[in-house]
Each structure stands twice: as C-alpha cells, then as structure tokens.
Amino acid sequence: MTSSTRRTAVAALAALALSAGLSACGSDGAKPAAGSSATASTAAGGTATAKVSGTVTVFAAASLKESFTALGKKFEAANPGVKVTFNFGGSSALAQSINSGAPADVFAAASPATMKTVTDAKGATDPKVFVRNTLEIAVPKGNPKHIAALKDLAGSGVKVALCAQQVPCGAAAVTALKAGGVNLTPVTLEQDVKGALTKVELGEVDASLVYRTDVKSDAAKIDGVDFPEAAKAVNDYPIAPLAKAPNAAGAAAFAAYILSPEAQALLTAAGFQAP
Amino acid sequence: MTQRRPGGVPVGQPVAPVRRGRGPRIPYALLLPALLGLAFLVLPLVGLLVRAPWSSLSGQLGSTEVWQALRLSLVCATAATGVSLLLGVPLAWLLARTEFPGRRLVRALVTLPLVLPPVVGGVALLLVLGRNGIIGRRLDSAFGITLPFHTSGVVIAEAFVAMPFLVISVEGALRAADPRYEEAAATLGASRLTAFRRVTLPLIAPGIGAGAVLAWARALGEFGATITFAGNFPGQTQTMPLAVYLAMESDPEAAIALSLVLLAVSIAVLAGLRERWTSAP
Numbered sequence: 001m002t003s004s005t006r007r008t009a010v011a012a013l014a015a016l017a018l019s020a021g022l023s024a025c026g027s028d029g030a031k032p033a034a035g036s037s038a039t040a041s042t043a044a045g046g047t048a049t050a051k052v053s054g055t056v057t058v059f060a061a062a063s064l065k066e067s068f069t070a071l072g073k074k075f076e077a078a079n080p081g082v083k084v085t086f087n088f089g090g091s092s093a094l095a096q097s098i099n100s101g102a103p104a105d106v107f108a109a110a111s112p113a114t115m116k117t118v119t120d121a122k123g124a125t126d127p128k129v130f131v132r133n134t135l136e137i138a139v140p141k142g143n144p145k146h147i148a149a150l151k152d153l154a155g156s157g158v159k160v161a162l163c164a165q166q167v168p169c170g171a172a173a174v175t176a177l178k179a180g181g182v183n184l185t186p187v188t189l190e191q192d193v194k195g196a197l198t199k200v201e202l203g204e205v206d207a208s209l210v211y212r213t214d215v216k217s218d219a220a221k222i223d224g225v226d227f228p229e230a231a232k233a234v235n236d237y238p239i240a241p242l243a244k245a246p247n248a249a250g251a252a253a254f255a256a257y258i259l260s261p262e263a264q265a266l267l268t269a270a271g272f273q274a275p
Numbered sequence: 276m277t278q279r280r281p282g283g284v285p286v287g288q289p290v291a292p293v294r295r296g297r298g299p300r301i302p303y304a305l306l307l308p309a310l311l312g313l314a315f316l317v318l319p320l321v322g323l324l325v326r327a328p329w330s331s332l333s334g335q336l337g338s339t340e341v342w343q344a345l346r347l348s349l350v351c352a353t354a355a356t357g358v359s360l361l362l363g364v365p366l367a368w369l370l371a372r373t374e375f376p377g378r379r380l381v382r383a384l385v386t387l388p389l390v391l392p393p394v395v396g397g398v399a400l401l402l403v404l405g406r407n408g409i410i411g412r413r414l415d416s417a418f419g420i421t422l423p424f425h426t427s428g429v430v431i432a433e434a435f436v437a438m439p440f441l442v443i444s445v446e447g448a449l450r451a452a453d454p455r456y457e458e459a460a461a462t463l464g465a466s467r468l469t470a471f472r473r474v475t476l477p478l479i480a481p482g483i484g485a486g487a488v489l490a491w492a493r494a495l496g497e498f499g500a501t502i503t504f505a506g507n508f509p510g511q512t513q514t515m516p517l518a519v520y521l522a523m524e525s526d527p528e529a530a531i532a533l534s535l536v537l538l539a540v541s542i543a544v545l546a547g548l549r550e551r552w553t554s555a556p
Contacts, residue, residue: 092524159424164507166525187424188506189513191521199506203407204423 055083056250057103059094061110061237062192063133063169063210066217067270068108074266075257082250090167090192098123098242105251108239108258110193110211111168115238127238130258131272134234135169135176136212137225138200145206150176150227153207154184161199161208164189169196172233173209179232197222211235213271236275320538327535328528335532343510344518345536351426351514352494355433356441359490363441364483368471370442371449389439396435397503404431404504428505429512433494440493441486448482449475488548495541 056075060068065088072084087094087104091114098104099121107124109115115127139147145158153160163170170189177184187205190196196208201221215224239258241251257263268274328335335341370382388396404411404422414420422428456478460470476483498516505512507521515537522530 090524096523096527161506164521164524166521186508187511188508189521190507191502191524202401202405204401204405 052079052250052253053081054247054250055085056105056247056254057085057087058106058108058254059087059089059098059102059104060106060108061091061094061168062088062194063110063214064088064108064237065194067213067267067272071258071263071266074262075254078257079253084254088194090163092117092166092168093191101244103246104242105245105247106239106241106254108237109168110237111171111235112238113171114168115240118242119240122243124240124242127240128255128259129236129275130239130264131237131267132234132275133211133213133237133272134230135172135209135227136215136230137227138197138208138210138215138218138222139206139225140200140203141221141223143223143225147207147225149225150180150182150229153209154182158207159205160184160186161188161190161196161205162186163193163196163209164191167192168235169193169209169211172235175233176209176227176229180227180229182229211271216271234273237272323531323534323538327531331528332532332535335529336536340509340513340518341533341536344513344515344533345540347426347429347510347513348495348515348537349540351429351433352491352497354430355437355494356487356491358430358434359438359441360483360487363438363486363490364445367442367445367449368475371446372454385442386439388436389443393436393497393499393501394503397432397500400432400435400500400504404428423504424506424508424512426505426511429501429514432500432504433497436497436500437490437494440489441483444486444489445479445482448479448486451482452478488544492541492544495537 058068058072065086068086068088072086075084076082087102091109091111094104094107095109095114095117098107098118107115107118108130109118109127110133112127112129115124118124119127137147137150137153139145145152145155147153147158152158162173165171165174169192188199190199193210193214197210197214197218199205200208200210201218207225212224212226212230215222239255241248241255245251258267264274366385370378370385391399401423402408404414406412406415406421406423411422414422422431452475456474457467457470460474461467465473496516497514498520501512501514502517502520507513507517509518513521515533519530519533519537522533
C-alpha cells in the first residue's frame with residue numbers, strides 16, 4: 001500500500017519535473033519572442049507613435065555582419081531599453097528558417113531573389129532595397145599569385161573558393177564569370193560568403209569571389225582586386241520587417257533606421273553602394 | 276509503432292519463454308518518460324516521412340549528384356572506419372594493457388574529439404594539415420599533397436571525429452577480456468605480438484565490431500569538420516550531409532528526399548548488423 005502510494009508520488013513528481021523542464025525549455029527558447037510580443041502588441045495596438053522596447057531580432061546576410069553589428073549598437077543607444085540581437089548567415093538559409101517559423105523581426109537579405117522566397121510565403125511585404133554590393137576578387141595579402149583579372153582565376157595552379165550557387169554571392173559569382181566568359185572549376189563551394197573569405201585568409205585557396213565589403217572588413221589579411229565584370233553582377237540588398245514579427249514596433253523602427261541617412265552613411269563607409 | 280504493455284502482465288506467459296528484463300509490472304514513473312523518450316526520438320523521423328514529397332521523389336532522386344554524394348559518403352565513411360581500425364585498435368591496446376606516465380592524460384586527449392564541436396575539429400585540422408598548416412605546409416612543398424578540398428581530406432575529417440568511438444569501445448572490450456589468456460599464451464612461448472594477434476584479437480572481436488559500427492555511423496553523418504576542413508564540391512568532397520544542408524537553403528523538398536535516402540541507408544545498415552554487434556550483451 002505504502003509502496004504504491006510512494007510510487008504514485010514519484011510518478012507525479014517525475015511528471016511535474018518533466019513538464020517543468022519542458023515548459024522552462026520552451027520559454028527559454030522563445031524568450032525574446034514571448035517577452036517582446038507582449039510589449040509589441042501593446043505598443044502596436046496602443047498608440048501610433050509606439051515607443052520601441054524589448055528585443056529586436058534581426059536575421060541578416062553574412063556580408064552585413066560588421067556594419068549591422070555597429071548599426072545595432074547605435075540603434076540600441078538611440079532607443080534605451082531596446083536590445084538588438086542578430087543572426088547572420090547565408091541569406092537562403094535565413095529565409096528558409098524564417099519560412100519555417102523562426103521568431104525573427106527583421107530580414108535583411110543579400111539578394112531580391114532570397115527576399116522573394118519570404119514575401120512569396122507571405123512572410124513579409126514591401127521590402128526596400130537599402131544598399132547594393134559588388135563582387136571583388138579576394139586574395140591573400142600581397143597577392144602571391146599575381147591575380148589581376150577575372151580570367152587569372154582560371155589559370156592552372158590557382159585554387160579558387162566560390163560561394164555555393166544557392167546563396168546570393170554564389171549566384172552573383174556565376175553571373176560575373178559568365179559575363180567575363182571565364183570557365184573555372186572551384187575547389188570548394190562555401191555555404192556563405194564569410195566561409196569563402198576565411199579560406200582565403202587561411203591561405204587554403206589563392207583567391208575567392210566575395211563582396212567588396214568583405215574585403216574591406218578584413219583588410220589586414222586580405223587584398224581586393226577589382227574587375228570590370230563585377231558591374232554585371234550587382235546585388236541589391238532588400239530589408240523588410242516580418243509579418244509575424246514578435247516585436248512589430250521594433251521591427252518597423254529598425255528597418256526604418258537602416259534606411260535613415262545616418263545608417264546609410266555608415267554602410268557606404270563600409271564599402272556598400274547607395275541604392 | 277510504440278508497443279504499449281498493459282501494466283499488470285504476469286511474469287512471462289505460460290507458453291512463451293520467459294525473457295529477461297520483464298518484471299511483474301512496469302512502474303509508471305519509468306514507463307512515462309520512456310515513452311516520451313521514444314516519441315522524442317521517433318517523431319522527427321516520422322515528420323520526415325510525412326513531409327516527404329513522395330510524388331516527385333523519383334525525380335528528386337534521379338539526379339546524378341544525389342548518387343554521387345551517397346557514393347562519396349559511403350566510401351569515405353568506410354575508409355574513415357578503416358583508418359580508425361588501423362590506428363585505433365593499437366591505441367586502445369596501449370591504453371588498456373600498458374602502464375606509462377600520463378596514461379590518463381592521453382586517454383582524456385583521445386576522447387577529446389568526442390566533446391569537441393566538429394567545426395572546431397575542422398578548424399584545428401586546417402591549422403595543422405592545411406596548405407599553410409604546420410604539417411600541411413611540408414606535405415605541400417615536399418610531395419605536392421594538399422589534403423583540404425580533396426576526398427582524402429573528407430576521410431581524415433571523418434576519422435578524426437569517429438576514431439574516439441572505436442578506441443573507447445575497444446578499450447572497454449580489452450579491459451573486460453581476461454589478461455590471463457594472454458599470459459597463458461606467453462607461457463607457451465608466444466610473443467606479445469602473437470598473443471595479441473592470436474588470442475586477444477579474437478577475444479575482443481565483438482568489441483571491435485561494435486566500435487567499428489559506431490565509428491562508421493558517426494563518420495557517415497559527419498558534417499562540421501568535413502565542410503570546414505575538406506570544403507564542399509560535388510563529386511570531390513560533398514557528402515550527403517553537406518548536400519542535404521545546401522539543398523535545404525534553396526529547395527527543402529530536395530533536402531527531405533536526400534534525408535530519406537540517408538535514413539534508408541542507415542536503417543538498412545543497422546538492420547543488417549542487428550543483434551550481431553549493436554545489441555547490448
């Protein structure tokens with residue numbers, strides 16, 4: 001008798017601990033979303049001049065890492081009490097996770113095509129192009145293989161890393177190579193532009209096609225080589241607050257901030273071109 | 276799929292043979308979490324099957340890239356297991372049968388890749404075996420061998436991550452095997468190497484088998500170290516996990532189709548080896 005009651009008690013305890021663990025885990029994972037959604041709904045539903053608060057979660061293309069991190073700090077300084085968290089990665093992977101329901105507020109993609117996969121899924125409306133970016137040949141400091149033009153990449157003994165075609169920098173690279181009539185076999189197709197850049201930085205490849213801004217952000221270890229065909233493969237970067245943004249007010253405010261003259265100045269200084 | 280057993284089944288059916296491990300009743304405190312655990316492990320796979328694009332599956336799997344990636348995965352995982360066996364069994368023997376200063380430290384170092392994030396392993400491999408790495412630089416200048424972006428790089432990355440599984444398993448088997456058999460062989464005039472080959476190896480064969488299966492499975496699913504160290508190029512270094520990841524960026528249906536193939540292969544292998552090595556003693 002006593003043993004059976006004890007057993008039931010243990011079972012109840014176990015169930016309790018389990019559900020507590022589960023709920024804790026759930027709330028932990030969705031913390032920024034849950035916390036900010038409460039503030040967002042009151043803010044958005046309340047007054048038109050909504051005060052931004054809570055956490056703004058920004059999914060941004062890997063190539064935006066340096067400039068957006070800096071801009072996020074400025075945005076936080078201008079809006080006390082707001083925290084901006086970033087998820088940088090290949091645009092397509094980010095778009096995919098947004099479409100799968102990731103709790104993001106803002107999406108900044110490296111190409112209209114990736115943004116389109118989100119807008120097509122009704123995840124966002126009315127994206128705005130905030131910068132443009134062009135490709136550059138990244139070579140290790142000092143340019144040991146003396147690469148001066150796009151066709152030099154196809155030379156024998158030159159190892160090239162490109163982005164995978166699925167991500168915008170890879171699509172742009174294919175366009176540029178086609179425009180230059182250059183046929184090359186890369187040794188690797190990296191999952192995002194920073195991966196391609198790292199392979200150059202480590203000296204594992206002799207060159208890579210990355211964005212001009214990436215070369216600039218890593219100027220201590222990387223040299224950039226301009227090439228005329230890059231003009232044929234300019235990437236527009238669209239930004240949009242997301243339809244299911246847990247923090248709608250924050251999303252709108254951050255997207256607006258990126259289009260502001262202050263943010264544009266910083267982006268241009270980082271090597272981006274104004275749209 | 277989940278076979279529920281009524282709470283009060285009496286000990287063994289009168290006709291059926293009594294199996295071990297089945298008590299008079301299963302306490303709910305164990306049954307509930309056990310079923311939850313089972314569901315947790317099985318449901319994601321069910322989800323994969325539910326969302327699978329069955330109608331377009333043949334088209335998705337018709338591309339040569341899929342079979343190229345699968346072939347590469349199988350070849351590399353098998354080669355990595357071979358490397359692990361060749362180096363891992365002697366290493367396990369060293370750890371289990373000899374005494375030397377710092378043995379515990381060596382043991383900890385051997386198991387380090389188990390806890391290390393695979394991407395970190397990949398970076399570490401690049402820094403050592405990459406074209407500018409400590410050893411890689413010499414390989415490149417002396418022999419013109421560069422491991423990154425080459426299929427051999429995939430094998431190395433996979434072996435790095437998978438070998439500890441084999442070493443741990445074989446070491447455990449060695450510790451469980453009675454050393455007196457080896458001593459008896461020695462008294463009969465066998466050298467230590469002969470005793471190892473003729474006595475120890477057959478004794479620990481099941482442990483080696485289990486370790487090899489574990490290592491092979493780990494190598495087959497390897498992603499982080501591979502993409503970091505060996506890169507990603509179809510036919511050269513793009514294994515199934517890499518293909519799945521990149522397909523996921525643009526075409527989730529293709530990613531699901533690829534995942535199904537990998538799942539089917541894994542199940543086939545596990546089923547083929549069932550009871551032989553993977554089951555608990």
